[in-house]
Amino acid sequence: MEHLVDIVLLGLLMITGFAIVRMRSLLAAAMLTSIYSLLSASLFVVLDAVDVALTEAAIGAGISTILLLATVALTTDEEKAPRHTPLLPLVVVIATGAALIYGTLDMPHYGDPAAPIHQYVAPTYLHDTPGVIGVPNVVTSVLASYRGYDTLGEVTVIFTAGVGVMVLLGYRLRRCNITGPGIRNLIVLRVIAKLFFPLILLFALYVLLHGDYGPGGGFQAGVVFATGFILYALAFGLGNAQRLIPRKLLRIMVAVGMLIYAAVGIESMLLGGKFLEYRVLADDPVTGQRLGIMLIELGVGIAVASVVLIIYYAFVSRHCQAPEDM
Amino acid sequence: MSELLGHFNYWIVIILMMTGFYIVIARPNLIKKIIGLFIFQTSVFILFISMAKIEGGTAPIIEEGISVYSNPLPHVLILTAIVVSLATTALGLALVVRIREAYGTINEDDIHVQDEED
Numbered sequence: 001m002e003h004l005v006d007i008v009l010l011g012l013l014m015i016t017g018f019a020i021v022r023m024r025s026l027l028a029a030a031m032l033t034s035i036y037s038l039l040s041a042s043l044f045v046v047l048d049a050v051d052v053a054l055t056e057a058a059i060g061a062g063i064s065t066i067l068l069l070a071t072v073a074l075t076t077d078e079e080k081a082p083r084h085t086p087l088l089p090l091v092v093v094i095a096t097g098a099a100l101i102y103g104t105l106d107m108p109h110y111g112d113p114a115a116p117i118h119q120y121v122a123p124t125y126l127h128d129t130p131g132v133i134g135v136p137n138v139v140t141s142v143l144a145s146y147r148g149y150d151t152l153g154e155v156t157v158i159f160t161a162g163v164g165v166m167v168l169l170g171y172r173l174r175r176c177n178i179t180g181p182g183i184r185n186l187i188v189l190r191v192i193a194k195l196f197f198p199l200i201l202l203f204a205l206y207v208l209l210h211g212d213y214g215p216g217g218g219f220q221a222g223v224v225f226a227t228g229f230i231l232y233a234l235a236f237g238l239g240n241a242q243r244l245i246p247r248k249l250l251r252i253m254v255a256v257g258m259l260i261y262a263a264v265g266i267e268s269m270l271l272g273g274k275f276l277e278y279r280v281l282a283d284d285p286v287t288g289q290r291l292g293i294m295l296i297e298l299g300v301g302i303a304v305a306s307v308v309l310i311i312y313y314a315f316v317s318r319h320c321q322a323p324e325d326m
Numbered sequence: 327m328s329e330l331l332g333h334f335n336y337w338i339v340i341i342l343m344m345t346g347f348y349i350v351i352a353r354p355n356l357i358k359k360i361i362g363l364f365i366f367q368t369s370v371f372i373l374f375i376s377m378a379k380i381e382g383g384t385a386p387i388i389e390e391g392i393s394v395y396s397n398p399l400p401h402v403l404i405l406t407a408i409v410v411s412l413a414t415t416a417l418g419l420a421l422v423v424r425i426r427e428a429y430g431t432i433n434e435d436d437i438h439v440q441d442e443e444d
Binding site: 080089104130147311 | 333335336337340341348353360365371377379380381383385386388394397398399401402406410413415416417426
């Protein structure tokens with residue numbers, strides 16, 4: 001049964017992929033990309049990767065699509081036909097694909113418990129997590145504790161992307177309200193948005209605080225939180241959203257999020273441990289681990305939510321600029 | 327049959343990867359190229375998560391009475407890779423917006439023509 005679902009989802013992914021290649025309208029291609037992403041999130045659930053599925057659904061199907069649509073709105077919807085014949089790219093792609101498929105023949109079979117990937121560190125993580133870290137979700141324990149350095153680097157990447165987009169698209173923009181009369185008349189959208197806005201924020205908090213026990217954590221919570229404000233901005237205009245959560249505050253919160261993370265690392269050094277060694281944070285090592293994980297997840301959540309909103313504001317308010325300001 | 331099922335996921339992953347690759351190299355439209363990159367990225371995610379799967383296992387959240395879990399390490403790597411994909415997509419699209427403002431087009435062929443005229 002599981003195999004059947006797997007095969008059907010992969011088939012749908014392939015069809016969506018081919019449809020994206022053929023699609024000449026960029027708006028339609030962006031929507032198909034969202035579908036593609038949602039299908040892969042469903043596939044991740046079938047493959048037992050629930051944390052990954054939640055992240056893909058929030059980031060791939062949610063935020064990336066919004067950014068693609070914003071870019072299409074800022075540029076053009078029409079894709080011109082390429083000047084060259086697609087013969088050479090087609091040959092290159094088929095040759096590369098054939099070589100890669102030949103390469104897979106040596107790989108262990110799908111789902112094989114004896115595959116090398118399952119032999120070394122993974123059993124240790126699975127075995128040690130309940131006793132040493134004390135949280136049931138092994139993905140959270142590996143992400144936040146065992147590989148805490150990586151995750152700090154990840155937050156830095158997000159931070160850098162936020163700074164990069166601010167530099168490219170400008171961060172000193174006047175407030176603007178781009179909601180046209182068209183949106184203002186959509187009463188259903190406004191009522192639903194008002195109804196969902198608090199629920200989405202509440203769900204973000206749940207995802208953040210429940211990340212130790214179930215799927216979720218700082219990254220997902222941050223994105224879900226930002227999605228709430230994006231929905232608000234879509235229904236009530238960017239100006240209102242910026243009154244609710246101003247740019248200036250977001251710029252500070254990005255830094256605060258990263259600083260919380262780094263401060264936990266330095267605090268554990270001051271208490272006699274190594275950088276990001278949470279067990280020294282409390283008298284009991286397991287309590288220390290849990291405290292450390294909670295704090296850094298909070299930092300990640302704050303940083304990610306702020307960066308996503310900064311990027312969204314930057315893209316959308318690009319519309320308001322007169323050409324001479326650019 | 328088992329050979330076919332055993333590698334089915336990987337083959338589809340490669341087809342998806344090549345679809346993305348084709349869009350990147352054959353399509354002159356810059357937004358389309360970024361969509362191609364996105365398809366490529368997602369196919370890599372599926373490759374990693376397929377390798378983490380164990381037959382009969384469950385999600386890596388420790389619970390009484392369950393002994394087989396899928397491998398959590400690829401999950402962590404891909405979770406962070408998805409977040410990085412957001413960063414790269416956002417930066418790429420911001421560049422596309424700036425290119426459009428500077429050149430008035432997001433078609434690579436037209437941009438080359440304009441560059442040669444200068």
